[in-house]
Amino acid sequence: MVDAGFLVAQLVNALFYSSILFMIASGLSLIFGITRILNLAHGAFYMLGAYIMYTVMTALPGGASAVLGILAAGAIVAVIGLLVEAGLLRRVYGKPEEVQLLLTFALILVLDDLAKMIWGPEYKSLTTLPWGSLSVGDYTIPVYHLAAIAVALASAVGLWLLFSRTTLGKKIRASASYPEVAEALGVDTRRMFMATFMLGSALAGASGALAGPVLTAYPGMGTEAIVLSFAIIVIGGMGSILGALAGALIVGFTRTVMAVVYPVLEVALIYIVMAIVLLVKPTGLFGGREVERR
Template identity: 40%
Template sequence: MEVLAAQLVNGLSYGMLLFIITCGLSLVFGILGVLNLAHGSLYMLGAYIAFSLTAQLSQSFWVALVLAPLVVAVIALIVERTLLRPTYHLGHLSQVLLTFGLAYVFHDIVKHIWGSNVLSISVPELLGSSILILGQTFPLYRLVIIGVGILLAIGLWWLQNKTRWGAIIRAGLSDREMIGALGININMVFSAVFVVGGILAGFGGVVASPILGLYPDMEFQTLILALVVLVIGGLGSISGTFTASVLVGILETFGRYLFPELSMFLVFALMAVILIWRPNGLLGKQVAEE
């Protein structure tokens, strides 16, 4: 029972990490209709920038937790305004090719600056202890990640569905001309959403680093899992992304423990079964045929 409880906590914390990493991608696609395949690179940049801040400059995890996502947000803003914005009227294929190419550019830049060695960030001292729950010991950092993931899911769902800003963004995706006629600068709103997506990616990179580490090709492995989560949960659904992240996190964690050779197979098998059962994902929106 102790082993199962530990694996369950590990699975939940890993699922929350997947949600923190993926929610920015889900937000950008669900609101802007942009499939950003460089999202994994923004996550990677957040992790490596945090490593430089903690290892060489501030020596503080908390400073890195604030500054690294802001730096990634600036990079995301530059990418959106200079490269992505002209593709908004061209469709998904142009955006996929552009952002996938950007992922390789960022990969080479990171490799040139930080090298190819496996790096790590230490868990902050404040959260480095363990706590006793029902007679069993659990790492405090993983429990905090679970709490942060739940709070982030609630906040994003409320922002997207219950606020005027969320309504403006959803309306802008459906009819940009009408929103513009109402005096709202929809381009500025779209830029703000992309920046928020960048902040979430950078934040995910920082909080995941003490557990997942920093290593070559981390962005592509993360992107694959993020896309799996996105497809299982349903494109553009924050609640679906949260549900899928928990499922994938628990399934892969127990898969690695019970069937190490089949852990990723189980994840993709789950995706296949769900797509057969619900082609739009667990909580995805029905796509109207034109």
Template identity: 45%
Template sequence: MDSVLFQGLIGLSMAMYLWLISAGLTIIFGVLRIVNFAHGSLYMVGAYLAFTFYGLLGWPFWLAIVLSLLGTGLLGFVMERGFLRRIYGIDEAYQLLLTFGFILILDDLVKIVWGGVFKIPQIPAFLDGAWSVFGRPFPVYNTFIIGIGVLVAVGLWALFEKTWWGRTVRATASDREMANAIGVNVPRVFSGVFVFGSMLAALGGALGTPVRVVAPGIGATMIIQAFIITVIGGLGNLKGAFVSSLIVGILSAYGTLFFPVFELFFIFVIMAVVLLVRPQGLFAR
């Protein structure tokens, strides 16, 4: 029984990683109606920046995270202002293709700057070690991730429900012409949301650095998982992304426990089942 509960806790921390990477993707889609293929690459850049400041330069962990968010946010700004903005009017397939081009560029760029080898820095001392949960050691760092995930969820809820900026963004998401008519600067909201989403991706990447490998290909792995989460949850639906992260994280934790062979496969099965039952995702808009 305890081992079952313990595995649930493992699943919960997996779920929070999934949540962090899919939240930004789904927010960007919800407002801009763009699926950012390069979201995983932003995650990767965030991870590499955090690794550089924290692992290479030895700066404090929190400072490394903040700098990583700022750096990735700037990259997001350039992507939106310099490129995406110019093709909003045309078929969305081209927006997918453009962000796909970014993946190729960023993957190689990262190799050029940091080299092609895997990197894992130390876990910061104050987050290292493990508690005893159900008589087994559970890493403090995973607990920290669960905490951050919940904090981000609450923070996003408050941002979109309680603040003026959040309401502006939601108005733009539901009807951009109307928002424009009542004086919202829609292009600025788009840039802001894209940068914000990029920073969320970077947060996932930066927090992952001490426990997950940092390597050139991770962006691609991440984006697949984030896609599946958003498809299951319903495109553009933040609550859906949170719930489906929990479902996928926890179910895959049990899946790997009972059917280790299907570790990579499990998440696809969940997606196929959800699509058969509810083609628009669990929480369609």
């Protein structure tokens, strides 16, 4: 008989991991949906978030520093995103995909090494998580995990409200769908792209900040995260926030369950699930319309 406490602990683990994944993947999907740039360096932004969190939490002990760390990571990475968009990616809007992809790939190499320069090559982890833990039977559930899940939920709701209820959201969508019309109606599409890039980057930074204390920060953590985000987006459907949520839950739960049941297939099964979804519904679970011209 499997212990109920064990199940609850694993459920929280899976939800925590899904939350992290949702925040990275939704940022990536958002940026791609609006600017048509698939930012490979998005994973490096996530890594920077984790390092910033580490620095803030080691500099300032106490539970409040975690909140500060998440906010700082989101804000700093948003500014980095802004610099990258305005200084680099703006030059390649509408250029061939390989140019965009390789430019953002070059950016990964630069950011990975900058992180090594600033924080050193070794893994950075915290010995204890803030805010203590609850106990369920023989198992403990860190409050930190629950907080992270709440942050991800709040982001999901926030994104949904932004794009369905606010003028800003409408302006951003219009800038992507009908740039000429949007311009003619007085929308500064360039600023909308900047805002989108900052928002998506902030999500990656905050996600890294949430993940850092649990999964440790290290150079190269971004290159792993970015491919999982691709799998999530393919499973959920490109450009769909709901799809990112569904994809993140599928990947998060698959990985958590397999880590316990059969670790050999822990990562491989994610891609197998992706292949199956693709066979059954090529546009992904929530990608409705025809996704591309060939």
